Amino acid sequence: MEQYIYTPNDVKYSSDVNVDEPGASFAEALAAEQKWQLRGLSISGSALAGMLQIGTRTLTQWLNGRNKIPFAFVYSACLVTGIKPSSLFKLAERRLKKSEPSLVSGNLERTEPSTLTPDELRTRGVRFIQCISAELRTQLAARDISVRQIALRLGKAPAVAGEWLSGKKVIPVHFAYNVCKAIDLPIAELVDRAEARIDLYPEDDDEVVRTETFSRGESPCSALSSNETSRRLRALLELKGMDEGSGYEAVRDRAMKRRVTIDRAEWDTVLEGTTAPDRKVIVAIADALGAPLDYLTVDDEEVTARVEAEAALARVAAKAGVKNIAARGTRLSAETLREIANLIGRLPK
Incomplete structure (x- = not known):
């Protein structure tokens, strides 16, 4: 045919x-x-x-x-x-x-x-x-x-x-x-x-x-304001152990693979909360930082708490040398994940 x-x-x-x-x-x-x-x-x-x-x-x-x-x-x-x-x-x-x-x-x-x-x-x-x-x-x-x-x-x-x-x-x-x-x-x-x-x-x-x-x-859910996008982006950088420079490099490189250009000036304005980023830029940021797209696009308290708690747990576990934590994919609440992170953080080095 x-x-x-x-x-x-x-x-x-x-x-x-x-x-x-x-x-x-x-x-x-x-x-x-x-x-x-x-x-x-x-x-x-x-x-x-x-x-x-x-x-x-x-x-x-x-x-x-x-x-x-x-x-x-x-x-x-x-x-x-x-x-x-x-x-x-x-x-x-x-x-x-x-x-x-x-x-x-x-x-x-x-x-x-x-x-x-x-x-x-x-x-x-x-x-x-x-x-x-x-x-x-x-x-x-x-x-x-x-x-x-x-x-x-x-x-x-x-x-x-x-x-x-x-x-x-x-x-x-x-x-x-x-x-x-x-x-x-x-x-x-x-x-x-x-x-x-x-x-x-x-x-x-x-x-x-x-x-x-x-x-x-x-x-x-309500769309995020530029200030809230900035806050969440800064929270992700902190939880990933990145500063503004290393975060920009990771996002820039990921964006290039998507044929999206992000210059340093645009990155800085997003971090400052003075402008709302283009949707394609948001996708590249989420990809580069390993965050669900919803976290950077919609105002959902449950998603926000869960993502930030999982990222915090992953960072604390990595610092403590703990591997293969089976918390992701479970029905644990964000509060429980934070408690686990606190316990791991108190482990003797």
Whole structure:
């Protein structure tokens, strides 16, 4: 069937271009990489199927590339086998770029295997998919790209893309990858950010709706004043152990990767609270400092307290030489996180 393929600068007419590429190839590489890693861990397909309580035949079809591998399965499999999800996606992309992909792999970042029940894993997997869609919407909004624009750019019907990005239908791996490529966002970073959304909102079923309204410029929370943006930015710098100079360098370098220019004068005015930064600048700042975009864009006391408490805990733990604190992703309150930070700070050096 003939179709239009939309690119950023022009329109090309094609009758044989697969609009799912390169995402379809990436999904196959992801399945191959997960299969390779399971083999390295001596975990059989039937054993994994038992852990996740899914059909062995279905799992085998996913891993062999006969059916498109879904986000929820990849994520849940990573959790129960102690693999950091973004690390697997990073290796899959490396595998995709090699001329002999069957021979390519690498070392994964490991985590403690999850002790969640199969039902809890399924619930978290569903949330993960919703957060993938929510994060993509946020990233598109930050670049002033509408759902219709990205759909046409990728050769997809806007209605179909809208259902995937709104969470009404499960977003496929290949489409998410193609959106990431189009907006210059690493797929591994998308996975990290989606997982962070689950960690920040462990009990908030309305978070995806919150993000959707925010992406349209209809945030249910008040937008931040320039003074409050300044305060939060200074708080982040302090918690990250950065001064104004090192903070600027980190943000400038990250912004350059997004093709956004931030000069020192603009940085200084944002820190002083005299001007409100452009949305693209805010995205670059959040990326560089490892903060959720919501922290620097909306007035939400719960998010603010949680982010600042987690950052403070991470800094205190690093100074004390404490590693692998399992506080992130738990249901601990910001107050409890601060108490943990205080306890670690009192440990003998």
